[in-house]
Amino acid sequence: MSRPSYIFTSESVSEGHPDKVCDRVSDTIVDLFLSKDPEARVACETLTTTNQIILAGEIRCAAEIDNDEIEQAAREAVRDIGYEQEGFHWKHANFQNFLHEQSAHIAQGVDAGEDKDEGAGDQGIMFGYASDETPELMPAPILYSHKILKRMAELRKSGERPEFEPDAKSQVTMRYENGIPAGITSVVVSTQHKANLDQAQVRELVRPVVEEVLPDGWLPPEDEFYVNPTGTFVIGGPDGDAGLTGRKIIVDTYGGAAPHGGGAFSGKDPTKVDRSAAYACRYLAKNVVAAGLAKRCTIQVSYAIGVSKPLSLYVDCHGTGQVDEVKLEDTLRQLVDLSPRGIRTHLKLNRPIYARTAAYGHFGRKPAEDGGFSWEKTDLVDALRGLA
Known part of the structure; x- marks a missing residue:
């Protein structure tokens, strides 16, 4: 029997988080290939670190797509996220592409033929x-975690809050009573920021975003509202920590409120x-x-x-x-x-x-x-x- 009352936490990460940069680049490559050939096969993994963008994986496409087009797509994805930093810059980062043709042994199991239907791309x-519990029919903690970071990104990109930099994380802890969300007990937001800000200033920039996103009266007590709890967060993104495609599968789904099969989504064409x-x-x-x-x-x-x-x-x-x-x-x-x-x-x-x-x-x-x-x-x- 499930507990009627409990406390549950979910986290999200922004589009500028190192792993999310990789997910975005990988999915941009999927889109590029599908735009040329709806039956294209793509399994694209991305690695990012200090001024490095590296692609690897398997592809198959009826149209010709050269390395320059792939590189441009990857760089534009990073540019849209907002990285123009000394340690990671959409224009100046070194780019390497190790994508290669799909394995014939995988293709023979997946492709339809005269005597068989198309098979699944993997077990x-x-x-x-x-x-x-929400109008979106999603668990509330992950939904609010996403909304906080999405709003911060909107403010950053519009120029209203240029103090924010792309890398950020959020965490929402919710109290449930009789299985229904009844309030938020704590919020954590860690955001990369301009070098001229201290922790208190960042806190006051984040506060109105959280107040806007959460339902009225749900802001947690002051001592349970954590912003950049480690202090300064200027070095971030792939310059601060390496990123890989597919490492945020719980963020991508239900924030831990439901099971996950273990397979990542980004970088994979829909035959997978x-x-x-x-x-x-x-x-x-x-x-x-x-x-x-x-x-x-x-x-x-x-x-x-x-x-x-x-x-x-x-x-x-x-x-x-x-x-x-x-x-x-x-x-x-x-x-x-x-x-x-x-x-x-x-x-x-x-x-x-x-x-x-x-x-x-x-x-x-x-x-x-x-x-x-x-x-x-x-x-x-x-x-x-x-x-x-």
Whole structure:
């Protein structure tokens, strides 16, 4: 039995965090290839450190994309984040590209042929989750953590708060009563800043952002509001710490409030079920909760490399469900083809829509007119409500 009252914490990191810089560059490369060939295959890993941007991985594309175009895309991604620092600069950093052709042995298992459907790009398990505790149907701690940093980035880029630099982290600790968010007990924000500011000045710049984002009356006590608790934070980003693609998978998903299959999303084209099936699971879980069939819903699927059908589909409504979970599993299988090709077709994933996912969470976002965040739609609600 789950505890009705408890305290829970989630963290987020900004688009300028070293790992997030790498996620953004990797997803920018995915978008570049998909813009040239919707069936492109990309598995792009990025490493950043002091004035170094290094790419590695596998690609396959019907169109010709040269190194100059890849380098320009990577540099523009870093420029958009805002890095023009001595230790890491979008224009002056050394760039190395070690992307190479996709392994023929992987391709033979994934590609469709005359006698077989397209298989999954790898084995593994993927999860999706939704909760009715916020309008976005996301866990509240991770949602507020994202919003704090996203707002700080907006203020920095608009010029209203030039004192902020790109690298930042946030952490929100929430009190739940009877399973419902009842208040925030502490907030932590660490942000890179201009060298002429002291800790107290940074605190007063961060405070109005947190006040704006949190619900009225939810700002924690003064002694539980932590800003740059280690003191000065001037050296940051890849100059302060090396970054790698795929190291912030809990930040990317549900802030630890739900299971994670272990596979990262960024840098992977949508044939990789680590990404596309996790999106599909969120899509299904969100529609279950949006339809009023549960207050919380976790969905798991599993795949074998080269096999098109999912090996399993598991639904858990955590004791809040209005419909038998076995019946839900059967219905969800009927509503959405969970083969790799079926997911990509249903959610229209073969488009350059991924760079925007690299920071502030892959879930809890608004569907865009060009198809971005299509997995956040609730267009299955009418079909599901008939089960109640």
